[in-house]
Each structure stands twice: as structure tokens, then as C-alpha cells.
Amino acid sequence: MPPARSTIVRGIEQVRERRKGMELRIQQLSKHFKDKKAVDEVSFTLTAGVWGLLGANGAGKTTLMRMIADLTAPTSGAVFYDGIEIRKMGETYRNLFGYLPQDFGYSRDFTVKDYLEYMAALKDVPIKETAGRIERLLELLTLSEVRGEKIAKLSGGMRRRVGIAQAMLNEPKVLVMDEPTAGLDPGERVRFRNLISEFSHDRIVLISTHIVSDVEYIASRNAIMKAGRIVDIGTTQELVRQIEGKVWEGAVSVEDLTEYEKRLRVVSRRDEGHGLVFIRYLSEKPELPKSATVPPRLEDLYLWLFPQTVLEKEGN
Known part of the structure; x- marks a missing residue:
């Protein structure tokens, strides 16, 4: 029997109430290294839901995320959680924060289970809840069968999933992930997207990635970073409007394909047989x-803004 309408309405109101007031405000944040401005007066506000942070290598994404994680001190500016500067919150902020860097550290002697238990202790996860949380994450991230294996002997994709698990152990209110799906296969990426989409209902999730499809389907909003600055923010639909009428599809012969790829900004290609691509x-x-315009996607916008970028496709 379906739930009564009043029950559904109450549930929606409860989610809205949890989200109300939850925000991470980045205010004129800068970081300088000698004569280089890695992050240059960045200001925007993250609210509950999934956010994508898109930009080419060297755009300043990792430096920005490390400042949000309170691991790197800004040259100027500040980050505020619900109106309080995070550097003044100290342990309180760390207890509600989860972070997955591009490379996370671990002892070569740690098994998966040992490492997660160790990280749970560091994150002050209640002892009575530790085992249950670890088991749930091992199952969700399909790591149950390797719980007793040493992390150093796992594949790159499995190690990445262990990193995702440690970032989520304390059920953080703010979860920041730097290239979380690097090394994951297409099926694992789909499971990751589903997991993060569910997890983000009453939390702030920021995902930095160059695999655009990872955020295109689940991000409520995206921030685009270029040369240390945020150059645009919006939903996928809002952002791609700027390249409407600039995305085309057309057929070429197999013999001419190489020549066209040299002079055109090709996003993708598909072999139609009969010598045509x-x-x-x-x-x-x-x-x-006989080219025809087609609706733009976030991937198209990314390559428009960062023409030298080579996108990683699912399945590669």
C-alpha cells in the first residue's frame, strides 16, 4: 500500500529543513606559491547536493579543495561553514568533514579492514558504530571479498574504492573528493554515482573530476575553474546554453577521417559502416x-573551454 500523501509531504519538508542553513561559503579565497597564483580570489557558496568542480590540470582545483579541507592555509580569504570560519572550528569541522585526495596515504601492512578501523578511530567514529559502518561501506563498494587483503596488493581501482570508503566513514556533512573515479571501470563508476546521489540528500558533496560524465548525471550545479578562478557556475542546462548552435554532427569517409580530425575539434566519433564515420x-x-547542429552536453562545453584537454571516456 503506497504511503499517504501527508507522509510524503512530511518527508519532503524534513529534507528541506535539514538542508536549510547548510552551506559552505568560500569568500575571496586565494593561494599564492612564489610568483604563481594557484587560486585567485575565488568566491562561491556550496549548498546541499552534489557539486561538480570542472577544470583542466593546473586550473587550481586541488589547491582549492585542500583549502576547503583545511589542509592548506590560504594566502587570503576564508572558508565558512554555516557562517563560522573553518579554521576557528578546528576538530568540530574535521569531525563533520570527509576528504578523498588524489593519493591517500596508508601503511603497506594495512589490510582493508585494518585501515578502515584505524581511520574510524582517527575520525572519532563511535566504537559501537564502527563495525556496522565498515561492513555497510565494504558491501556498497564491493570490497567485502578483499577485506583481509593488504591495500598495497590491490588493483588501482580497488584502492580507489578503499579511499572512497574512508572518506565516508564518519558520515560527513561535507564530502570533498578529488578525482574519485580514477581507475574505476564503467560499472564501478555507475555504482559510485548512485551511491553519491543517495548520500548527498542532506549533505554537501563536491567532486573534482575530468571525467565529465561522473558529474553530468548527478550534480545539481557545476563550478568551472580556469587559471585559478571560477569562470562560471550553474546547472548543466544553464552552462551548456553558451555553446548552443556550436555542436555539430556529420559524416566523413574513413579515408578522410584523419585529415578532418587534424583540423576540427572532434568530441567523439562512431563507425556507421559502409566506409562512413x-x-x-x-x-x-x-x-x-550536410552537418547538423545537435543539443550540447557538458562534455562539449568542457572541450570548448579547454580545447587541449583529452577527456577520459568510460570504458577506456
Whole structure:
């Protein structure tokens, strides 16, 4: 029997109430290294839900995330959680924060279970809840069968899943993840997206990635970072409007494909057989006979803004 309408309405109101007031405000945040501005007066406010942080290598994403994690002191500016500067919150902030760096440290002698128990203790997870949380994350991240294996002997994808598990152990209110799906196969990426989508209902989740599909499907909003600055913020639909009419599809012969790939900004291609290949490309105007415009995607925008970037595709 379906739940009564009043029950559904109460549930929606409870979620809204939990989200109310939850925000992470980045205010004129900068970080300088000698003569380089890695992050240059960045200001925006994160609210509950999944946020994507997109940018090419060297854009300043990792430095920004380390300042949000209170691991790197800013040159100027500050980060505030619900109106309180995080550097003044100390342990209180660390207890509600989860972080997955690109490379997380661990002892080569640690098994998966040992490491998660160790991290649970560091994060002050209540002892009576530790075992249950670890078991749940091992199951969700399909690590149950390797719980007794040493992390150093696991594949790159499995180690990444262990890192995701440790970041989520304390059920953080703010979860920041730097390239979380690097090394995961397509099925693992789908499971990760589903897990994060469910986890983010009353939490702030910030994901930095160059695998655009990881955030395209689940992010409520995206921030685009270029040369240390946030150059645009919005939903996927809002952001891609700037390249409407600039994404095209057309057919070329297999023999001519290499020449076209040299002079066009090709996003993707698919072999249609009979010696023809359909290519999706970016341009102010049609460059192929009988080209047609197609609806833009976040991946198209990413390559428009960062033309030298090579995107990692699912399945690669």
C-alpha cells in the first residue's frame, strides 16, 4: 500500500529543513606559491547536493579543495561553514568533514579492514558504530571479498574504492573528493554515482573530476575553474546554453577521417559502416557537408573551454 500523501509531504519538508542553513561559503579565497597564483580570489557558496568542480590540470582545483579541507592555509580569504570560519572550528569541522585526495596515504601492512578501523578511530567514529559502518561501506563498494587483503596488493581501482570508503566513514556533512573515479571501470563508476546521489540528500558533496560524465548525471550545479578562478557556475542546462548552435554532427569517409580530425575539434566519433564515420565536433559554423547542429552536453562545453584537454571516456 503506497504511503499517504501527508507522509510524503512530511518527508519532503524534513529534507528541506535539514538542508536549510547548510552551506559552505568560500569568500575571496586565494593561494599564492612564489610568483604563481594557484587560486585567485575565488568566491562561491556550496549548498546541499552534489557539486561538480570542472577544470583542466593546473586550473587550481586541488589547491582549492585542500583549502576547503583545511589542509592548506590560504594566502587570503576564508572558508565558512554555516557562517563560522573553518579554521576557528578546528576538530568540530574535521569531525563533520570527509576528504578523498588524489593519493591517500596508508601503511603497506594495512589490510582493508585494518585501515578502515584505524581511520574510524582517527575520525572519532563511535566504537559501537564502527563495525556496522565498515561492513555497510565494504558491501556498497564491493570490497567485502578483499577485506583481509593488504591495500598495497590491490588493483588501482580497488584502492580507489578503499579511499572512497574512508572518506565516508564518519558520515560527513561535507564530502570533498578529488578525482574519485580514477581507475574505476564503467560499472564501478555507475555504482559510485548512485551511491553519491543517495548520500548527498542532506549533505554537501563536491567532486573534482575530468571525467565529465561522473558529474553530468548527478550534480545539481557545476563550478568551472580556469587559471585559478571560477569562470562560471550553474546547472548543466544553464552552462551548456553558451555553446548552443556550436555542436555539430556529420559524416566523413574513413579515408578522410584523419585529415578532418587534424583540423576540427572532434568530441567523439562512431563507425556507421559502409566506409562512413559520424563525428561530433565543435565549431562556430558547419565544417562538413550536410552537418547538423545537435543539443550540447557538458562534455562539449568542457572541450570548448579547454580545447587541449583529452577527456577520459568510460570504458577506456
